[in-house]
Amino acid sequence: MRRSLRRALFVIMSSALVGGVAQANDNASGKGEMLADAKQYLAKIAGDKGIGPREAATASETETANYIYDVLLSFGYQVERQEFTVSFKKGAEKKTSQNIIAYKPGRSGKSLVLGAHYDSINAKAGSHGVIDNGASVAVMLSLAKHLSTQPKSEDGIVFIAFGAEEVGLRGSRHFVNKLTTEEQQSFVGMINMDTIVGGDKLYIHSAHNKPYNCQGVPNNYRFDTSLRDELLKVSKEVFGDDGYQLHPDYAGYPAGETGNWSDHAPFACAGMPVAYLEATNFSIVGKDGNDGYSQSIHPKLWSCINEEKLSACDAKSEKKWGQIWHTGADQLNFLNGLFPERINQQMDKSLQLLSAYFE
Numbered sequence: 001m002r003r004s005l006r007r008a009l010f011v012i013m014s015s016a017l018v019g020g021v022a023q024a025n026d027n028a029s030g031k032g033e034m035l036a037d038a039k040q041y042l043a044k045i046a047g048d049k050g051i052g053p054r055e056a057a058t059a060s061e062t063e064t065a066n067y068i069y070d071v072l073l074s075f076g077y078q079v080e081r082q083e084f085t086v087s088f089k090k091g092a093e094k095k096t097s098q099n100i101i102a103y104k105p106g107r108s109g110k111s112l113v114l115g116a117h118y119d120s121i122n123a124k125a126g127s128h129g130v131i132d133n134g135a136s137v138a139v140m141l142s143l144a145k146h147l148s149t150q151p152k153s154e155d156g157i158v159f160i161a162f163g164a165e166e167v168g169l170r171g172s173r174h175f176v177n178k179l180t181t182e183e184q185q186s187f188v189g190m191i192n193m194d195t196i197v198g199g200d201k202l203y204i205h206s207a208h209n210k211p212y213n214c215q216g217v218p219n220n221y222r223f224d225t226s227l228r229d230e231l232l233k234v235s236k237e238v239f240g241d242d243g244y245q246l247h248p249d250y251a252g253y254p255a256g257e258t259g260n261w262s263d264h265a266p267f268a269c270a271g272m273p274v275a276y277l278e279a280t281n282f283s284i285v286g287k288d289g290n291d292g293y294s295q296s297i298h299p300k301l302w303s304c305i306n307e308e309k310l311s312a313c314d315a316k317s318e319k320k321w322g323q324i325w326h327t328g329a330d331q332l333n334f335l336n337g338l339f340p341e342r343i344n345q346q347m348d349k350s351l352q353l354l355s356a357y358f359e
């Protein structure tokens with residue numbers, strides 16, 4: 001079924017829908033159950049025996065989209081498939097990808113977007129897209145299940161699994177480009193989950209004080225830290241000092257601010273406050289400085305790490321730079337061996353943070 005987003009959103013937002021919302025709370029999932037659900041979704045999407053690699057506009061990306069669609073539908077949401085075309089080179093055959101969208105209405109008529117891309121990249125290198133970005137999708141699905149049993153909150157929630165992020169934020173740009181001004185104004189903000197597990201530390205970023213290059217998205221750029229700061233406040237309440245943090249101030253990366261390489265960017269360009277959850281390690285002096293590209297000091301993720309300097313023993317010969325994303329290290333059994341329980345604990349943190357925020 002193909003429909004324009006304008007109609008799709010209209011249909012979604014004007015329907016009473018969401019069977020689950022009207023139900024009593026007695027089947028609300030407990031905290032342990034939320035994590036158990038997320039683990040199950042992660043295993044299906046990115047586990048060693050799951051779908052695994054799912055590059056943009058391939059059959060396995062579509063298979064993942066179908067899976068996400070079915071799971072969201074099973075919670076009683078009305079679910080929309082928003083297709084768009086992706087062309088990789090000029091003149092090359094156009095291929096199809098899709099966003100999967102579910103909506104939980106709120107009381108205010110406004111809503112907040114919770115988004116995560118489900119495609120992966122570098123299958124050739126052996127990446128299964130566990131941390132980037134299967135875990136975020138798993139957390140989003142688990143939250144969607146949990147929240148389907150909760151009463152309406154003030155603002156509604158639009159859950160979006162974005163396709164084709166890794167080839168130029170195609171899904172999120174398409175979504176934002178199709179919004180009417182009225183729809184845009186009904187969104188109070190966007191929380192992006194990209195690589196929320198795997199790295200040594202947990203951060204929440206806002207957009208950058210220097211406007212992004214908004215290529216192809218109408219530019220109404222907004223630097224607004226309010227959503228980030230609200231989430232950090234919830235983190236403090238829930239976890240004390242053991243939760244999410246702002247990354248410190250580094251060259252090119254003012255404290256707590258991030259660049260335009262993920263799905264939050266089109267939303268910031270459209271003028272919405274954004275918050276971006278990420279697990280990495282800004283203390284590491286990576287290939288290009290302290291930029292969060294190097295995610296961990298685990299020695300197995302380096303050719304050789306100088307643990308005092310938190311950098312490569314020799315920058316010229318370093319091959320791995322502490323990166324998990326887009327590499328053969330992004331596999332579930334391997335990561336569970338490297339960091340026993342880290343993936344689960346970090347998924348659990350995001351579940352606790354976001355369920356506290358939305359309740």
Ligand SMILES: [Zn+2]
Pocket residue numbers: 117132133165194195
């Ligand atoms: Zn990603």
